[in-house]
Amino acid sequence: MLQIRHVTKSFPGVRALDDVSVEFAPGEVHAIVGENGAGKSTLIKIICGVYTPDDGEVLLNGARITLHTYKDALDRKINLVSQEIQIIPKSTVAENIMLDKLDRYLTHGRIDWKRINQDAARYATMVDLAVPVRQIVATLSAAQKQLIMIARALSSDARILVMDEPTSALTRHETENLLALLRRLKAEGVTVLFVSHKLEEVLAVADKVSVLRDGCLIGTRPIAGLTKAQIVQMMIGRDARTLDLGRLKVDAGHVALEARSICQAGRFHDVSFVLQRGEILGFYGLVGSGRTELAQILIGEARKDSGEVLINDKPTHIHSMADSLFKYRMGYVSENRKEKGLILSASIKTNVAITIWNRLRDRLGSIQLAAETTAARKLMHALEIRATGPSQVVGSLSGGNQQKVSIAKWLAAQCDILIIDEPTIGVDIGAKEYIHQLIWNLASREGKSIILISSDMPEIINVARRILVFKDFKIVGEVRNNGEEGAPVRGYEEVSQEIGQYLA
Amino acid sequence: MAQSKVEHSVRQDREAGGIGSALRSVFRRSDTSVVIATVILFVLFSFSNTSFLTPFNLFNVSRTAALYVFVALGQAIVIVTGGMNLSLGAIGGLTVVVAGWCMDTMGWSPWIGVPLAMLTGTLCGMFNGFIIIKSKLNSFIVTLASLFIFTGLVQGISQGFPYSNIPRDFTILGRNDFLGVPYVFLFAVAVLTALAYVFKFRVVGRRILATGGNLEAARLSGIRTDNIVFLSHTLSGVFAATAGLLWVSRMGSAQPSTGTDWLIISFAVAIIGGTALNGGEFSALGILASAIMLTLIKNGLIMLNVNVYFEQTFLGVIVLLAVSVESIRVALSNRTKRTKTDAS
Numbered sequence: 001m002l003q004i005r006h007v008t009k010s011f012p013g014v015r016a017l018d019d020v021s022v023e024f025a026p027g028e029v030h031a032i033v034g035e036n037g038a039g040k041s042t043l044i045k046i047i048c049g050v051y052t053p054d055d056g057e058v059l060l061n062g063a064r065i066t067l068h069t070y071k072d073a074l075d076r077k078i079n080l081v082s083q084e085i086q087i088i089p090k091s092t093v094a095e096n097i098m099l100d101k102l103d104r105y106l107t108h109g110r111i112d113w114k115r116i117n118q119d120a121a122r123y124a125t126m127v128d129l130a131v132p133v134r135q136i137v138a139t140l141s142a143a144q145k146q147l148i149m150i151a152r153a154l155s156s157d158a159r160i161l162v163m164d165e166p167t168s169a170l171t172r173h174e175t176e177n178l179l180a181l182l183r184r185l186k187a188e189g190v191t192v193l194f195v196s197h198k199l200e201e202v203l204a205v206a207d208k209v210s211v212l213r214d215g216c217l218i219g220t221r222p223i224a225g226l227t228k229a230q231i232v233q234m235m236i237g238r239d240a241r242t243l244d245l246g247r248l249k250v251d252a253g254h255v256a257l258e259a260r261s262i263c264q265a266g267r268f269h270d271v272s273f274v275l276q277r278g279e280i281l282g283f284y285g286l287v288g289s290g291r292t293e294l295a296q297i298l299i300g301e302a303r304k305d306s307g308e309v310l311i312n313d314k315p316t317h318i319h320s321m322a323d324s325l326f327k328y329r330m331g332y333v334s335e336n337r338k339e340k341g342l343i344l345s346a347s348i349k350t351n352v353a354i355t356i357w358n359r360l361r362d363r364l365g366s367i368q369l370a371a372e373t374t375a376a377r378k379l380m381h382a383l384e385i386r387a388t389g390p391s392q393v394v395g396s397l398s399g400g401n402q403q404k405v406s407i408a409k410w411l412a413a414q415c416d417i418l419i420i421d422e423p424t425i426g427v428d429i430g431a432k433e434y435i436h437q438l439i440w441n442l443a444s445r446e447g448k449s450i451i452l453i454s455s456d457m458p459e460i461i462n463v464a465r466r467i468l469v470f471k472d473f474k475i476v477g478e479v480r481n482n483g484e485e486g487a488p489v490r491g492y493e494e495v496s497q498e499i500g501q502y503l504a
Numbered sequence: 505m506a507q508s509k510v511e512h513s514v515r516q517d518r519e520a521g522g523i524g525s526a527l528r529s530v531f532r533r534s535d536t537s538v539v540i541a542t543v544i545l546f547v548l549f550s551f552s553n554t555s556f557l558t559p560f561n562l563f564n565v566s567r568t569a570a571l572y573v574f575v576a577l578g579q580a581i582v583i584v585t586g587g588m589n590l591s592l593g594a595i596g597g598l599t600v601v602v603a604g605w606c607m608d609t610m611g612w613s614p615w616i617g618v619p620l621a622m623l624t625g626t627l628c629g630m631f632n633g634f635i636i637i638k639s640k641l642n643s644f645i646v647t648l649a650s651l652f653i654f655t656g657l658v659q660g661i662s663q664g665f666p667y668s669n670i671p672r673d674f675t676i677l678g679r680n681d682f683l684g685v686p687y688v689f690l691f692a693v694a695v696l697t698a699l700a701y702v703f704k705f706r707v708v709g710r711r712i713l714a715t716g717g718n719l720e721a722a723r724l725s726g727i728r729t730d731n732i733v734f735l736s737h738t739l740s741g742v743f744a745a746t747a748g749l750l751w752v753s754r755m756g757s758a759q760p761s762t763g764t765d766w767l768i769i770s771f772a773v774a775i776i777g778g779t780a781l782n783g784g785e786f787s788a789l790g791i792l793a794s795a796i797m798l799t800l801i802k803n804g805l806i807m808l809n810v811n812v813y814f815e816q817t818f819l820g821v822i823v824l825l826a827v828s829v830e831s832i833r834v835a836l837s838n839r840t841k842r843t844k845t846d847a848s
């Protein structure tokens with residue numbers, strides 16, 4: 001039994017937790033939900049010894065415990081899958097999985113690599129990670145890295161397993177697998193703490209849910225009998241809107257971007273597609289199906305061996321993101337905000353304005369600091385980024401708010417073509433709606449052409465109006481859900497089934 | 505909603521504001537401690553030693569500090585992009601030797617010798633930068649190798665002998681002054697001011713800092729990070745060459761041994777001056793203060809009759825101290841920030 005009693009924790013300018021008391025019983029999956037910046041990760045970090053509370057206490061089996069580091073938590077069999085991906089890029093999958101227990105594999109002073117790889121492979125299979133354990137981690141996708149972190153936590157026989165948005169980058173298949181795993185752990189008497197913005201998962205797996213809002217605990221309820229709407233009501237203090245974006249008017253005559261017979265050795269073979277102007281084109285597929293990899297080729301981050309990319313019917317020469325942005329006005333919101341999207345040590349201002357410094361210059365070429373602040377303020381307001389101000393360092397924002405900053409930066413850039421890779425990873429339900437609406441408006445009002453890459457089926461069906469289904473680096477199907485002129489868009493069930501057929 | 509709560513506390517922060525918050529923001533700056541330390545040291549020296557405040561001594565201190573500024577800039581400009589330049593001193597040495605060879609051996613005027621020497625230093629920096637971006641090796645390995653390459657050239661060309669026949673005209677910059685302030689010092693302050701402006705207001709400066717902050721993210725934001733890394737190493741070469749030439753101008757002779765102690769000096773001044781070791785942060789004021797501080801310390805060691813042969817040991821210890829003080833400062837300022845917000 002793990003008890004949190006009257007815990008309070010403040011950071012400069014914010015009270016992240018305010019007199020919070022919760023209990024977590026063995027054999028219980030306990031979900032913690034709340035908006036971005038509500039204090040979920042802070043609570044979790046206190047349980048795992050990453051932060052010490054300013055006030056209040058943590059009790060384990062009735063005895064008060066004081067944790068100073070994560071190691072202290074590990075010693076008490078409390079294990080964490082953190083929200084931010086923490087892996088060692090240049091090591092192998094196996095090393096990353098066994099990271100915190102390599103010392104157990106010492107025989108006569110030597111590390112038994114064979115046994116490590118074997119054991120690691122077992123946990124990799126458990127989480128459904130289909131990558132050789134000897135592979136170097138650096139080039140894996142965000143989802144695969146997330147699976148590695150889950151496997152690492154599993155391999156420690158935790159009694160209390162703490163997971164901060166473990167499924168944010170996973171597709172449905174991997175998620176279901178993980179939920180099944182959690183049920184098994186629960187049967188073995190493990191306490192599972194589960195933070196998620198995906199309420200379907202919470203309803204599917206949790207026994208209890210605790211809701212945080214503005215650092216305060218709104219309440220803890222048994223899941224039985226609770227509906228999604230009720231949870232949302234507790235989270236945001238009002239009812240959720242249902243977002244029906246309707247039909248998208250696409251400028252059918254104009255092609256914004258066309259990829260012709262893209263080939264890349266060992267990956268793509270003769271891949272072609274067309275993006276209309278003012279269209280939202282979805283890339284759907286399982287993790288590792290080649291969606292992000294194709295985007296990398298489009299923006300010049302990866303080389304293609306042959307094939308052509310045309311923008312506005314003209315052949316392009318894109319060798320870097322700089323070419324893409326400044327010559328062709330094409331932007332890319334990365335799926336990996338921490339490593340590729342943001343400069344965590346810099347301010348919100350810097351991160352938002354980085355693509356538009358050129359435009360913020362006065363006649364003598366100096367950047368106008370006031371204009372920079374204004375630009376950042378405007379987007380912070382538009383995206384409801386919760387921060388103490390434009391000068392706050394991005395690394396100290398909550399995960400969801402960091403994600404908003406990484407989107408804000410590309411909104412500032414005002415590109416004609418925008419490739420958006422998993423825009424709502426770790427974003428709360430209200431903000432998610434907001435981002436969907438925003439993407440929609442970019443296309444429908446401003447005529448921007450958008451490629452939306454997402455592993456979230458509802459997201460892709462709700463927002464995209466034509467979906468390319470990816471499998472093993474091939475486009476295996478195209479689903480049009482925009483409907484005919486004058487007719488309504490196609491229903492969710494019908495579209496998701498059609499996508500399912502292509503993936504089968 | 506949390507929004508209002510955040511705004512609320514921000515408002516409180518501002519209202520509590522005035523001197524308190526101004527002080528706090530000053531203490532959060534990475535260069536505050538070094539400025540304070542330098543001032544304290546200066547006052548201490550003024551009181552403890554009568555010969556310290558003499559114009560002659562101040563002239564010397566400011567001149568040496570100015571040279572250190574250039575040496576440190578050579579290092580800082582690559583550190584801010586997340587790299588380092590181990591060959592800095594060797595580039596300086598090579599510049600000195602080329603300058604000496606031109607003006608002494610060949611008897612050319614400084615108008616030819618100086619540009620050629622500057623060009624040499626610049627090319628050395630470009631060489632480092634080029635290899636780093638093309639080979640994708642890190643700057644440690646590349647500049648370690650070029651350190652040997654350039655050092656070999658220094659020794660090969662000079663055979664270890666100094667060039668002492670330097671035109672008198674050329675020593676004006678290194679030896680003369682304006683109202684008692686050495687030209688070199690004015691020059692250093694001008695360059696620092698320009699850099700402070702560039703890092704705050706110019707796109708290129710911002711891009712250099714962004715590259716140091718997170719190279720991948722910078723590249724994916726449309727910054728040509730290869731160009732930035734190349735540029736920073738080129739500038740490193742330029743600063744090394746400048747420092748080398750000023751050294752010649754000051755000494756009135758070109759010593760091939762110039763630059764052998766720059767490695768520790770450049771890191772010491774840059775780090776103590778608040779250049780973040782993992783890139784992305786730069787402080788002109790900090791570098792100026794730490795250059796002065798280091799000069800004062802060296803000056804002090806001499807006055808205390810400490811054996812000069814142990815000097816490097818002291819410098820090493822000072823660097824260690826500076827880095828530890830820095831991490832303590834960060835920890836402390838986090839803590840005070842926290843308790844302050846609690847109180848409000």
Ligand SMILES: Nc1ncnc2c1ncn2[C@@H]1O[C@H](COP(=O)(O)OP(=O)(O)OP(=O)(O)O)[C@@H](O)[C@H]1O
Binds near residue numbers: 386
């Ligand atoms: N190290 C820190 N320094 C300063 N402020 C912080 C720090 N960590 C968190 N905060 C602030 O505390 C608040 C709560 O953050 P927390 O990370 O717990 O939110 P969260 O509920 O996990 O949100 P998300 O769903 O976005 O991950 C936020 O306003 C955040 O900006």
Ligand SMILES: [Mg+2]
Binds near residue numbers: 042083164398399400
């Ligand atoms: Mg969080």
